[in-house]
Amino acid sequence: MLAIVAAALFFIAFLIDAADISTNHVFTQTNIMLIGLTLLALHLAGVGSGWAARGRRR
Incomplete structure (x- = not known):
């Protein structure tokens, strides 16, 4: 999901x-691109993936 938002921001x-x-100074091309890169890095780090590595259920 974060990767889709990052692609939209790019x-x-x-x-x-x-x-x-x-x-204006807040929504410049560079700032939007940096937010997209941050979301892409979070996606690659596994944040928001929905998978829990807590252990097996039997």
């Missing part, structure tokens, strides 16, 4: 760059 950052849209 696409938004690409649209901001490609269309040359001016935004």
Whole structure:
């Protein structure tokens, strides 16, 4: 799920760059891309995967 959100943020950052849209200082292309990279790193680290490694159930 985090990877899908990261991909959407990368696409938004690409649209901001490609269309040359001016935004305020918070929603710049670089900030959106960094948020996407953070979400992608969390996805690769296993955060939010839904799998619990607590042990086997019998």
